[in-house]
Amino acid sequence: MEIPKIIGAGLIVIGAGIGIGRIGGQAMEAIARQPEASGKIQTAMLIAAALIEGIGFAALFAS
Numbered sequence: 226m227e228i229p230k231i232i233g234a235g236l237i238v239i240g241a242g243i244g245i246g247r248i249g250g251q252a253m254e255a256i257a258r259q260p261e262a263s264g265k266i267q268t269a270m271l272i273a274a275a276l277i278e279g280i281g282f283a284a285l286f287a288s
Contacts, residue, residue: 234285241281245274 252270256263 237281237284241277244277248273248277 248270252266255266259266
């Protein structure tokens with residue numbers, strides 16, 4: 226059964242993309258509100274995006 230794996234992989238990629246997009250958007254909004262905290266916000270954003278991407282890759286290779 227190859228079709229369920231393909232659908233699952235697509236859902237994983239879509240979910241990871243939505244998550245990373247939301248993180249980026251919220252980080253830009255936070256930087257716009259507090260420009261002096263941009264370094265801390267950007268660091269936290271990159272770490273969170275990397276974790277989501279790592280989980281997405283792990284889920285893709287596990288299926």
